[in-house]
Amino acid sequence: MELKNENLVLRKATDGELHEIFELIYGDLEWKKFDGPYYGFRNATVEEFSNGFFKRLKNGEQALMIELDGKLVGLVSYYWEDKNTRWLEAGIVLYSSQKWGKGIGRKALIPWVTHLFDTLEIERVGMTTWSGNPRMIACGKAVGFQVEGVMRKVRYYKGTYYDSVKLGVLRSEWFELHSRSIE
Numbered sequence: 483m484e485l486k487n488e489n490l491v492l493r494k495a496t497d498g499e500l501h502e503i504f505e506l507i508y509g510d511l512e513w514k515k516f517d518g519p520y521y522g523f524r525n526a527t528v529e530e531f532s533n534g535f536f537k538r539l540k541n542g543e544q545a546l547m548i549e550l551d552g553k554l555v556g557l558v559s560y561y562w563e564d565k566n567t568r569w570l571e572a573g574i575v576l577y578s579s580q581k582w583g584k585g586i587g588r589k590a591l592i593p594w595v596t597h598l599f600d601t602l603e604i605e606r607v608g609m610t611t612w613s614g615n616p617r618m619i620a621c622g623k624a625v626g627f628q629v630e631g632v633m634r635k636v637r638y639y640k641g642t643y644y645d646s647v648k649l650g651v652l653r654s655e656w657f658e659l660h661s662r663s664i665e
Contacts, residue, residue: 483542485593489629490586491549492593494542499554503539504531504546506554510516512579516615522637548590555581556596563608571608572598578660588622592660595625595651606651612637613645622649626659 485492495503496565508531514523526534538545540559545559563569572595595607609627611618614637619629627649635643 485546485597487593489551490589490593492546492590492597493537493549495536495547497540499547500532500536500543501528502554503505503536506556506577507531509517510578513575513577516618517575517611518542519614520637520644521609532645546594548574548586550581550586554570558590560598560607568604569608570598570602570604570606571610572626573609574618582617587617588624588646591621591625595656599653599656606650607656608648608650611647611649614639619647625651626656627651628655641657 483494498628507524511523539547539557544561545557546552548556548558550612555578556574558571558572558574560570563571572591574590576582576586598604598607607627608630609622612621613619613632624631628651629647630650631648632647633646634645637644
């Protein structure tokens with residue numbers, strides 16, 4: 483499966499990309515300062531990565547690589563907060579800080595969220611971040627997500643309290659803003 487938006491493609495990882503993706507994720511950890519750093523992070527070995535997360539990226543059901551102009555730059559994903567009630571959360575990571583602030587996240591979220599609504603029986607897609615990641619909040623808002631809730635001062639990181647921020651978009655809102663014509 484491939485999802486496209488101009489020069490951006492969302493696709494499964496391939497076997498031959500193991501080392502490239504490993505280096506993308508673990509080579510420059512600047513991204514981890516914004517992606518829930520309060521959870522902690524442990525570098526994996528290539529073998530651990532190959533037998534774990536990389537399998538999920540090759541499967542392509544709940545996560546796809548973001549390829550921009552032929553180069554891998556990040557990934558989109560989803561997980562079930564509660565599958566029984568169809569509460570789904572989406573995510574996006576751009577691993578290279580040199581790619582931040584260029585609209586790539588917005589460009590990737592549009593086909594990803596459209597795909598989630600088209601293929602899953604859901605009425606809402608959510609994203610959760612923290613006030614220490616204002617780019618993620620702006621990215622979500624830019625494509626139509628609304629701030630639905632703020633849990634104040636619940637993330638403690640490096641001596642400072644931050645808010646947890648819940649964003650969401652409903653199916654009807656999404657398709658009012660975005661055409662179904664995305665490949």
